Amino acid sequence: MPELPEVETSKRHIKQYLLNAKILNIKSFVSKLRWEINPDIKKIFNNTVILKIDRIGKYILINTSNKNTLILHLGMSGYLRINEANVKKIKHDHIIMNIECITGEKKCLIFNDQRRFGHIDFHYTSLLKKHFLIKNLGIDGLSKSLKYDFLNKIFLNKTIVIKNALLDQKIICGIGNIYASEILFYSKIHPLKRVNNLCKNEINFLLFNINVVLSKAVLSGGTTIKDYKQPNGKIGYFKQKLKVYGREKLKCYDCSSIIFKLNINKRATYICPDCQKNKLVN
Numbered sequence: 001m002p003e004l005p006e007v008e009t010s011k012r013h014i015k016q017y018l019l020n021a022k023i024l025n026i027k028s029f030v031s032k033l034r035w036e037i038n039p040d041i042k043k044i045f046n047n048t049v050i051l052k053i054d055r056i057g058k059y060i061l062i063n064t065s066n067k068n069t070l071i072l073h074l075g076m077s078g079y080l081r082i083n084e085a086n087v088k089k090i091k092h093d094h095i096i097m098n099i100e101c102i103t104g105e106k107k108c109l110i111f112n113d114q115r116r117f118g119h120i121d122f123h124y125t126s127l128l129k130k131h132f133l134i135k136n137l138g139i140d141g142l143s144k145s146l147k148y149d150f151l152n153k154i155f156l157n158k159t160i161v162i163k164n165a166l167l168d169q170k171i172i173c174g175i176g177n178i179y180a181s182e183i184l185f186y187s188k189i190h191p192l193k194r195v196n197n198l199c200k201n202e203i204n205f206l207l208f209n210i211n212v213v214l215s216k217a218v219l220s221g222g223t224t225i226k227d228y229k230q231p232n233g234k235i236g237y238f239k240q241k242l243k244v245y246g247r248e249k250l251k252c253y254d255c256s257s258i259i260f261k262l263n264i265n266k267r268a269t270y271i272c273p274d275c276q277k278n279k280l281v282n
Ligand SMILES: [Zn+2]
Pocket: 252, 253, 254, 255, 256, 257, 272, 273, 274, 275, 276
């Protein structure tokens, strides 16, 4: 599913067109994706101006001049694209937002989602943090405030394993299954190590690599495993740069040991047994 880098890539691309654009109308061709779509969305956003486009974790947030924020989640298979106005709809195009860009050009933002696990909703901007999808999110994976003291405080009293901690959106949001494996490989930490057993150096190295892996992936336009596309129609090129994820039975690029897969909490986790053997001190 799209994780922080894919969502950030999408956000950066659509921002070029959406910022300061006027929303002419929003058309929804389904009544529900993962959840029901509030039918008021059409009338609430007509003729509003887009003031700001943000992201937290895997959510894109679009602030408009009527003091509301549109909340978009790409789900498992969703992607966004920008098209000329009145372009012919293709299969799984569920939501189309027609806009007039600041240049006067008319374009549209299209939300395509084959598996329909995505979501679109809205809330008052001032109360956004109370929205059911946003209120429990932890710190964003690329936030500058994500530092040692913050993470150490959380990890100190927890006995969960680090792989699960990285996936827990209430601690750090935006990291999913692909990047969790990659970050742990870069950090030379075994995914089953319990977070309260991580030493200061390990936490600092982990923080460094969260930033390195997510930033590098953003620069590559994200990772395409199956459906994900950048809004310009290209795939994400970080797949070619993955060091462990999806590389079961292949040689580690660093030490030539064979990468293996283990399931943690029913999620595939890829590991180099030699690079990440510092581990199971429980
Ligand atoms: Zn290795």
